[in-house]
Amino acid sequence: MRALFKHPLAAHVIGWVALTLLSFAQPPGRVAADTKFNLTENPAAFLAGATRAWTDQFTLGQIQNQAYGYLFPQGPFFLLPLPDWILQRLWWALLLCIAYSGTLFLARRMGIPGVVPALLYALSPRILTTLTAISSEAWPVALVPWTLVPLVGRRPQVAPALVAVALMGAVNAAATIAACVPAFVLLLWRRKWPQAALFLLGCLLVSAWWLGPLLVLGRYSPPFTEFIESAFVTTHWLNPAEILRGTTSWAPFVDTERSGGFLLVSEPVFVLATMAVAALGLAGLARGNMPWRGYLVLLFALGFLLLGSAHYLPSLFDGPLAPFRNLHKFDPLVRLPLVLGVGWAVARLRPPGLIVVSLVILIAVAPAWSLRLLPSGTWTQVSQDWVAAGQWLDEHAAGTRTVVIPPASFARQTWGWPRDEPIQAVTSAPFAVRDAVPLVDPEAIRGLDGQMEALDADALRSIGVGAVLVRRDLASGATATWPGEPTASFGDIDIYMLDSQRGMMITSDEPVRVNGGGEVLPLLWERYGYFPAQLVDSVAQIVTDTPAAAARNYGTLDSPVSAHLASPEEGSDVHNRLPDYPSAGTRVGVSMEGGTASASSSAADATVFGGADPSRSLTAAFDGRKDTAWWPAPGDDGWIASTVEGGSVTVTATDSTVVRVHSGGSTREVSLVAGQPRTFSVPGDTVRIELTEPVGIAELDTGVTRIVEVPGTADTYFFQRLLPRTDVLQRRFTTAEAAEWELSAPATIDGADYSGRVFLEAGAHEVVTDAEALTITRTRVPTAAWDGFGGVVGASASEQLILTTRGFNDGLRATVGGVPVAPERIDAGMQAFRVPPGVSGQFEMSFAGDAPYRWGLLLGAVVSLLTVAGCLWVRWRRISRFDPARPSTPVSPLAAALCVGLLPGLFAAALAWVARRFTLIPSWVLSSGAAGFMGLWLARAPWPAENYAGSSVLVQFAGCLAVAALAFPDE
Known part of the structure; x- marks a missing residue:
């Protein structure tokens, strides 16, 4: 058998057959949500749409996010006339086989025998985690060895390496860039400066077809990177143990959907094996005689440094x-040297050791051969309800926009989890849906939140919705209703056509100035009917209590917004740079007087499991009301603290309990009776109440008060409790002058109960109500007239405003009768154009980025093809074996250990030097022994254990020791 594998071709053929069988053995007939739903359901239409930068089909109209990347090579592959599940298996098999053969070629060119490195790289944790869930990220990883093979010969050949780069595509530009780093580092390490410069230039040329569209995307795309996973999340699990074993992707740590990846991060047996x-x-x-050791150790140290220090x-x-x-896209920098190191170590093992190592490797890749690579939510066929509904929309709703309700972060249906909304692949009709992060203006996202709350025909006019699709097949069981009988029904899907077609509008009136966030406008329209509005932060006609100064958990739509905050520090559980979607309105936060207050957490925090409950916020303990209470987040023992005025405090708990009171350096236990205030003296000027069991603190009277304060004054006040939703509406607002006001619902103002009309003096007032919404008005609510717009603008003596019902984008341009008109934001982040007096004619709209996008694709493709053709035309020399000079003691591992571990890294580096200088401990024992300790320590408490061991100082120290020891190779 060993002789068979030594044959130049046999090892490749046997590996390809085995990996292909492995791919097809994953439950046959099942289709997975790999990368993009459209690839399997409607690839031709998707690729055709990817040739344009802007699409009016997707939510509110938007620039397409890296859709061009699918034009090559992944997209065309799925045009083959084969069943979806077979196409997926063929693609996965191709990816695995390319990774396998590339590593096998590289290992043999470096003088490392055997097929073990090739198998370990092809079935590495990085690939097993992403293969069936987002193979577009695994594809560049598979091609990394192919960029190195032509560069390890006596005379490096850049042309073949560039062909491999050209094949990487650009579904994920960052992944493609990361995959080019090992080759560039190799040329620098070999001091081949001209070839390194040529490689950089060549990478730009073969990538020219997607670099132009990428620049267009960067210029005109909304800042969506602010609202997806933060650096805190992506680096949180990048400790030395996870880096070394290859579980660098954060996705399996936060969700079990990627079955294979979750097994690798959570099961002790896989922790030990990997x-x-x-x-x-x-x-x-660690062996000094390993071929290419200098380069491999440098690459490994660079990868370890990059991954391990990012959280700083x-x-x-x-x-x-x-x-x-x-x-985690840079994982090949660590993984490739390690698997080649395995190959070198295995080649020196005797048969008993080979058996043990073989068993370990089999366990490490068990998610593959145990057929657990498919993610959750696979399907055999797309729901025919959706297919039929899509065809009906093409026939009856092509001229309007369809809104899909209820909203969902990701499309997880009862028949399958396509992740992407099914509507985008089954129809060409425009649609709107509130998913995880719509690629539209942030204010428009807030507006969609308001639309999902109001679900009102007049409110939906602002986004051009003429049809409502109600689905009942969400796996979460979420439901929504629409009044009346559906126009068409398809099993779990009902479609309602609104009374009139919704489209563009035109007005000569100035929009109503509203101080608020985009989420409040649909609620205003629900109550008063649609009118054009302008969101402002001053000189407003309508003042609202939005946008809330709150933090948002961008990863969910299930109660994602915290209670109102008094300061940004109170929302520190959200680690995104922007704690919430930005808005034009003035932030409405908590006014805190009489001192300060804080808590360990609250059930109103944005990141609470199951969603925030703003009624259980810190403010609830200082609002003077016994029917509201602060609760700690579930799982937190909880403490609440405050400054103290007068030397005594009064505590009221929701349940009978015993609490520990800390003040002035002393601690005592105090018994509380449910609902009964307990007053006691405290020696210090601060007090901290520690809970001994989960209870709520209804009131903590220390002289501190907290209340949500609405800034500004206006003729109309509109209060609502959409974001965040609470049980009791309690606000402080200010009137500019003494006047009589009208209430839309009964309320308590300044301690007195009112209904109907109330006279208020000028100044600050506090209002409390349990009504769903409350308006306090002095005059008629202002509105602005509008008309439907068919596309032709008539001459007018005054300015006119065209409302396009599309999301605002800096790249949208328009002309009227050939005259350019100025863009303007209207409503909740929607696109409008202001037409000067006297201008008339046909209204035409375009996207400024579309021409550079398409020319970039076309001319870039020509440049890339010519470059690749040149690379293929240049004669490729036979790659000759080259044994590079071995540097004595590389310093890169020491630098990596010091930067990643800081103080533990310093101790680890010192210990490695002392052990090698004054003892007989071999470097390989030191390094592999430290890794073995990490495996044992992590296996006792892998993620998601509460005492997760990966973040411990011992693991950090052992990881740095394992790396630092490589600086002192064995003879």
Whole structure:
């Protein structure tokens, strides 16, 4: 058998057959939501749409996010006339086989025998985690070895390496860039400066077809990187143990959907096996006689440094380096040297050791051969209800926009989890849906939140909705209703056509100035009918209590917004640079007087499991009301603290309990009776109440008060409790002059109960109501007239405003009768154009980025094809074996250990030097032994255990020791 694998071709053929069978063995007939739903359901239409930068079909109209990347090579592959599940298996098999053969070629060119490195790389944790869930990220990883093979010969050949780069595509530009780093580092390490410069230039040329569209995307795309995973999340699990064993992707740590990846991060047996593989790789790299050791150790140290130190620089990766914050894309820098190290170590093992190592490797890749690679939510066919509904919309609703309710962060249906909304692949009709992060203006996202709350025909006019699709097949069981009988029904889907077609509008009136967030406008329209509005932060006609100064959990739509906050520090559980979607309105926060207050957490925090409950906020303990209470977040023992005025405090709890009171350096226990205030003296000027069991603190009277204060004054006040929703509406507002006001619902103002009309003096007032919404008005609510717009503008003596019902984008341009008209934001982040007096004619709209996008694709494709053709035309020399000079003691591992571990890294580096200088402990024992310890320590408490061991100082120290020991190779 060993002789068979030594044959130049046989090892490749056997590996390809085995990996293809492995791919097809994953439950046959099942389709997975791999990368993009459209690839399997409607690839031709999707690829045709990817040739344009702007699409009016998707939510409110939007620029397409890296859709061009699917034009090559992944997209065309799915045009083959084969069943969806077979196409997926073929694609996965191709990816695995390319990774396998590339590594096998590289290992043999480097003088490392056997097929073990190739198998370990093809079935590495990085690939097993992403293969069936987001293979577009795994594809560049598979091609990394192919960029190195032509560069390890005596005379490096850049042309073949560039062909491999050209094949990487651009579904994820950051992943493609990361995959080019090992080759560039190799040329620098070999001091081949001209070839390194040529490689950089060549990478730009073969990537020219997607670099132009990428620049257009960067210029005109909304700042969506602010609202997806933060650097805190992407780097949180990048400790030395996870880095070495390859579980660098954050996705399996936060969701079990990627079955194979979740097994690798959570099961002790896989922790031990993958760490054993890493230990074996370190043992190989520690041997001074390993071929290409200098380069491999440098690459490994660079990868370890990059991955392990990123959590020290969150502002950098949430700022200018945001596209690279998913650092797991750089995993090949660590993985490739380690698997080659395994190959070198295995080649020196005797048969008993080979048997043990083989068993370990089999366990490490068990998610593959145990057929657990498919993600959750696979399907055999797309719901025919959706297919029929899509065809009906094409026939009856092509001229209007369809809104899909209820909203969902990701499309997880009862028949399957396509992730992307099914409507986008089954119809060409325009639609709107509130998913995780719509690629539209942030204010428009807030507006969609308001639309989902109001679900009102007049409110939906602002976004051009003429049809409502109600689905009943969400796996979460979420439901929504629409009044009346549906126009058409298809099983779990009902479609309602609104009374009139909704489209563009025109007005000569000035929009109503509203101080508020986009989410409040649909509620205003629900009550008063649609009118054009302008969101402002001053000189408003209508003042609202939005946008809330709150923090948002962008990862969910299930109660994602915290209670109102008094300061940004109170929302520190959200680690995004922007704690909430920005808005034109004035932030409405908590006014805190009489001192300060804080808590360990609250059930009103944005990141609370199951969603925030703003009625249980810190403010509830200082609002003077016994029917509201602060509760800690579930799982938190909880404490609440405050400054003290007068030397005594009064505490009221929701349930009978015993609390520990800390003040002035002393601690005592105090018994509380449910609902009964307990007053006692405290020696210090601060007090901290520690809970001994989960209860609520209804009131903590220390002289501190907290209340939501609405800034500004106006003729109309509109209060509502959409974001965040609470049980009791309690606000402070200010009137500019004494006047009589009208209430839309009974309320308590300044302690007195009122209904109907109330006279208020000028100044601050406090209002409390349990009504769903409350308006306090002095005059008629202002509105602005509008008319439907068919596309032709008549001449007018005054300015006119065209409302396009599309989301605002800096790239949208328009002309009327050939005259350019000025763009303007209207309503909740929607696009409008202001027409000067006397201008008339046909209204035409375009996207400024579309021409550079298409020319970039076309001319870039020509440049890329010519470059690739040149690379293929240049004669490729036979790659000759080259044994590079071995540097004595590389310093890169020491630098990596010091930067990643800081103080533990310093101790680890010192210990490695002392052990090698004054003892007989071999470097491979030191390095692999430290890795083995990490495996044992992590296996006792892997994620998601409460005492997760990966973040411990011992693991950090052992990881740095394992790396630092590589600086002192064995003879």
